[in-house]
Amino acid sequence: MSEEPDVDTSEAPAVTPPGSDDSGGDGHEVVLRLTDVVKTFPGVRALDGVQLEVRAGEVHCLLGQNGAGKSTLIKVLAGVHHADSGEVLWLGEPFAPATPQAAMRARIATIYQELDLVDDLSVAENAFLGHEQSRFGFTKRRSAAVKTREILARLGHAEIPPRQLVRSLPAAAKQVVSMARALSHDARLIVMDEPSAVLAHDEVENLFRIIRGLTAQGIAVIYISHRLEEIREIGDRVTVLKDGRTTAANLPARDTPTRELVSRMTGRTIEYVFPPRPTAPTAEPLLVVEGLSRAGEFADASLAVAPGEIVGIAGLVGSGRSELLETIFGARRADSGRVTLDGHRITSVGGAVRHGMGMAPEERKSQALLLDEPVFKNMTLSSFAGFAHAGFTDASDERKAASKTADLLELRPRDVSRPARTLSGGNQQKVVVGRWLLGGTKLLLLDEPTRGVDVGARAELYQVIRGLAADGVGVLLVSSEVPEVLGLADRVLVMREGRLIHEAPAEELAEDTVLDLVMAGSLMEGEAA
Amino acid sequence: MITETAPPEVQTGKGKRRLDENVLRNLGLVGVLVLLVIIGIITRPDLYSDPEWVKDNIFTILQQASAIGVVAVGMTFVIIGGGIDLSVGAIIALAGVWATTLATQSYGAAGMIFCALLVGLAVGLVNGVLISYGKLVPFIATLAMMVAARGLAAQISGKQTQVSTNTTINDIATTRPLGIPLLVWILALVVAIGWIVLNRTTFGRRTVAIGGNPEAARLAGINVKWQTLLLYGLSGLCCGIAAIMLTSQGTSAQAAMANLYELDAIAAAIIGGTLLSGGRGTIIGTLFGVLVFATITNLFAINNLSTEVQNMVKGGIIVAAVLIQQFRYRSLTQLLKR
Structure with missing residues (x-):
């Protein structure tokens, strides 16, 4: 990781205008564009004007502290929450999924940190959960297994048996099953909420390999992680959120200095008032x-x-x-x-x-x-x-x-x-x-x-x-x-x-x-x- | 984090609200009782015109409710504490049979009572140990005990009805101190003690705490396992008391006695407002629940109607009571969310 401590970021332009012809993407079309998205809950403005632009085939990283609005944002995209105002354009059309199913049908898949798999169903049943292959109400187990095997092969994990119970799989393989589910919906955008949090170090490499495979097929990925080194390795562009706002958009993931990323995430608009600190006590430890x-x-x-x-x-x-x-x-x-x-x-x-x-x-x-x-x-x-x-x-x-x-x-x-x-x-x-x-x-x-x-x-x-x-x-x-x-x-x-x-x-x-x-x-x- | 919404801080005096809700529910059950009596008066005006009969009939109902009432008090504690006890009927049978073997009867009335209470308590504690320390689900542990205890009762009795020859025991069902049947006194005493223990003692407070939020109770330093163990012991002890009452009423005990008491006791607690998920319930509500069932049984008996219809009506009442309860709870939470 490269540190460039001398770069002064205080006067750098915070937000690259969306749609500007920067080289951050790889020339692919913009598939998702959020403009001034606002979402309030009683007593709190969770999203307070979010801008986001995601292109086909890129890994777009979302960065921000806890409470910055990342979770709310992905839930808006997944159809769990509904934006109060602002514009969401998905493939050029206004997009407001009423339910998670609607978001899935629109080919946006979300993989949450807590994987939402059913432990006692097989890999294939999980992959096609909610849109089972069936005829006259009877599930077509064989065709589901065949399709699941195809998808797993696409993900580079042909070794996972489609008929195995998910319960018996390790965490990394479960994550692959989650992605298989996304692909079974033919997703064009996959949102991953801290996917590396449940993985060991060497498994992360494998995750990256899968993600690279997905983007090579033109699928866009929104990647959320707190680990900067991962963002540098897998990310193409970074959008930083703070207090529900976009403070920096479309920064190049590899070259933006750490100091700048961190400074975009910190410095609260609302300063908390802390009581004065007395001189430190020197008593025996309790x-x-x-x-x-x-x-x-x-x-x-x-x-x-x-x-x-x-x-x-x-x-x-x-x-x-x-x-x-x-x-x-x-x-x-x-x-x-x-x-x-x-x-x-x-x-x-x-x-x-x-x-x-x-x-x-x-x-x-x-x-x-x-x-x-x-x-x-x-x-x-x-x-x-x-x-x-x-x-x-x-x-x-x-x-x-x-x-x-x-x-x-x-x-x-x-x-x-x-x-x-x-x-x-x-x-x-x-x-x-x-x-x-x-x-x-x-x-x-x-x-x-x-x-x-x-x-x-x-x-x-x-x-x-x-x-x-x-x-x-x-x-x-x-x-x-x-x-x-x-x-x-x-x-x-x-x-x-x-x-x-x-x-x-x-x-x-x-x-x-x-x-x-x-x-x-x-x-x-x-x-x- | 931004996931939580702060409820509005309005409506002072909300603390009284839950009390009101309990009183309201009990009033509702009193209303049902009155309705049942009115139906009785309409269908059998001939009987109700005789005040002596009315007085006797009230005692009949109360006596019928006495043993199941005692069991239901124990059951209420277990359910408030977040559990369930399916083995109460079987424990009664085992305690009753054990107390009426020839060997036990040779120790006299005190020996028989002591035996019944000890057997009930011991079996209850076994349930408790299996659930607290063996980490069995209460439903499974007490289901297994229900089967096993009846089996043991049949084994001990050799599937025979064991007649009680002890006149002191048999007289319990017939004596009437101050003109009121002793069985009714026992029920009143158990209800009173149950109420005090639940509402006025640390034992009761712990019961509500472990049923309402076991994790919070644990992190507050309450020994959840020990308290759970004691609750099943308490339920077993109540079964021991009920075993003596039933043995006295029938002047005998057998392995098939107190059949389906677990369902009646649970149903009484539920229609009395005890939350099946734990943390909330009242002894008085349970008493009313028992009385409603006993009055229905009585109503069918005085009209010479079949028990089949009676069971259908009972089932309907359980469903209706729970529906009303859910409706109240939902409307209350919706009110708070607003």
């Missing part, structure tokens, strides 16, 4: 993690958190950060290594909670809340036994304590007898944090604390978290939003592919440095060279 490993998830993780300190882990989805947090909490069993809190060895959730550890998990609704139960019962979920007398719960005491915590956290609405379901995302998160405040927690693990929380409520949550630290609570925070980790934490750890690769005080790190580490680790390589 939490000590030594050499923690879990096969296939993360390896040899060591870290420490002091009382009153906020430690942030920056890393992408799939980097092993959530798994690491859950293992520290005792919710997953470590293969090796140890976790101690205040000198107590932690091996189970029960022990973790008893010794004063709490966790706000990534999926609030499915992992943290009883949505139909009132707020106060959610807040006391880990401490109601402490309020009880001889096994009898004391709802009025619980309610009082929860109300006090609600005041502290500025919960809105303040009424703690409402079902948790009726609260907004930010306030639900406050309920989960409040749960551990009530339990007298000494160390709080936060996994993506501001996920699904709107901008205003974020600032409040940051205040709450900083306030906790000021009261002596240690905080270990995981987030895929780099500015959040940098703004909130005292000390930052960078996690990539299951390893903690860098550690530094937050004020010594710049956003683009961290983003670079998170995505490519190129800075480390550069330093080593």
Whole structure:
């Protein structure tokens, strides 16, 4: 990978006008053109004017941080979401698929990160799922198998038997089956959402070979990945999204300097307000993690958190950060290594909670809340036994304590007898944090604390978290939003592919440095060279 | 991320809403009961003109509901905790048969009661261990137990009806302290204790938590497996109580007793508003569910109608109750989404 640190990008034109006669494509016709596409969800503008131009036979890469709008964009193309305004031209015609089936019929196929295959059907049945070859309602198994074999051969994987159950295939082969499904629809555009995330290193090479084969047949590919080196290898042109907008379009994938790509992705239009950071505490560490490993998830993780300190882990989805947090909490069993809190060895959730550890998990609704139960019962979920007398719960005491915590956290609405379901995302998160405040927690693990929380409520949550630290609570925070980790934490750890690769005080790190580490680790390589 | 939508923060006093919903559903069931009585009055005015008969008939209905009511209370706990217990009828049969063997009867009434409770509790705990620690699906584990426990009951009894010669046991069904049958007192006591345990104790809170969101409960430090184990033990214990009640009513026990009690108990809980997916339900609702079924049975009996028609009506009521429940739930969630 070539680094060109001297290029000054600040005055370079951000957006190459679409349709201009640049050499990025290979002279093929434009098959897809998006102009000023807008998609809003209640309270958030997910897409806020997206431009995109894809040519036949090219690999067009989409780059952007989490929340930049990539997922929404591909869902608009796949017929899952419908654009509010703007123009989508597909093969020169206005295009607005009402359903995923309609998008398929229009020959746009999407391969999601979580492959949507039916494990207990065969390869051929999966390839033709939804448009089975049939006569009088009877499936034509033989003809489907024959056609599937043809398609697999086209993909260079004739060795996958069409009649084998998908369940028994390795991840890489499943991905090939997904592509076979796309080709069974005779797709002219295939959208791939982080296809390399589920693959091992050598399998990625094979994926690239398949993609090159597809583009040679004139099929266009939209390729989403966080790994810059992949984009450089397989991509033809790059479009960068930030906060739902196209900040750079049709950059040449091979030659655009990393610095420019990163700068197009960073620098928020909405600046978050972070509370001031007091001088770093120097107390004895509260939490000590030594050499923690879990096969296939993360390896040899060591870290420490002091009382009153906020430690942030920056890393992408799939980097092993959530798994690491859950293992520290005792919710997953470590293969090796140890976790101690205040000198107590932690091996189970029960022990973790008893010794004063709490966790706000990534999926609030499915992992943290009883949505139909009132707020106060959610807040006391880990401490109601402490309020009880001889096994009898004391709802009025619980309610009082929860109300006090609600005041502290500025919960809105303040009424703690409402079902948790009726609260907004930010306030639900406050309920989960409040749960551990009530339990007298000494160390709080936060996994993506501001996920699904709107901008205003974020600032409040940051205040709450900083306030906790000021009261002596240690905080270990995981987030895929780099500015959040940098703004909130005292000390930052960078996690990539299951390893903690860098550690530094937050004020010594710049956003683009961290983003670079998170995505490519190129800075480390550069330093080593 | 931008996938989530924030619900609007309006409508204060929504906390009262769920309570209202439960009360509303129970009122609905009371309405059904009243309707059934009115049908009874219309079809048999001759009987209903006699106040003595009416009083006796009420006790008949309550006595009929007593054993199944006790089982349904245990079942309600299991379902709220996110499980299901298909083995309750079989556990009753096993506990009843075991308590009436000649050997057990030689220990007297206390020995028989102790035996029934112990057998019920033990079999329930076996269910619990299979489900919590053996990681079997509750449906499968208790289905297997349903078959196995009836088999063991048949083995012990040699497929014979075992007559209870113990007068203390047999008198349970006939004594009337303060003019009310003892069986009805037992039902009232179990319902009262069940209500208190579910609504006022840490045990009840854990039950709702593990049924409502097992992962959240686990991550909050609740021992989900242990609590699950206890719930099946509780259900088994209720079966032991019911076994004594039924043995007393019939002055005998056999391997085929309490046939299909699992279905009646589940149906009563469901029409009483217990969510089959767990996390929500009331003891009072279940009691009303049991009473509705007992009253229907009674209505058919006083009109000398066949049990076939009766079963069809029961099936219809179950479907209607669940449809109403789904409708309410859906309209409520739609309301919140807006």
